[in-house]
Amino acid sequence: MSTTEEIRRQNFERFERNKNDFKQRMKDGSEKNPCYEEGQLTLRCLHNTKDKSECEEYGKNVRMCRYFWRTVMKDRKRKGIMPVLPAVDDREKVMEEYKHLLENS
Known part of the structure; x- marks a missing residue:
């Protein structure tokens, strides 16, 4: 896997984690x-x-x-x-x- 592909994969994974964290915070509005x-x-x-x-x-x-x-x-x-x-x-x-x-x- 090339370095560019690896960076894209890492960015995509980070984006997904942030998106899921945001969804969880929105679900639990008590924050x-x-x-x-x-x-x-x-x-x-x-x-x-x-x-x-x-x-x-x-x-x-x-x-x-x-x-x-x-x-x-x-x-x-x-x-x-x-x-x-x-x-x-x-x-x-x-x-x-x-x-x-x-x-x-």
Whole structure:
């Protein structure tokens, strides 16, 4: 195999890996959206029922989740903590740190 063909093959493999990684990140939206699971539950409820009022609790949960994380991000930005939206692995610890926001809602 010539060097040019080998380079093309390596580039193609790298492209495929990046494409698959991107697809996986898009599937798991929780990386950029901490309320992804709550939103999915709401959508599933709306899809499975004809009476939308049955899904009000799910919607309320999403709104509370968004409020919580928006407040956390504002506070972290004000304190100079980067990134303002913590990584998925760190969110449990951050939730524990900011749980007083949940108790006051």
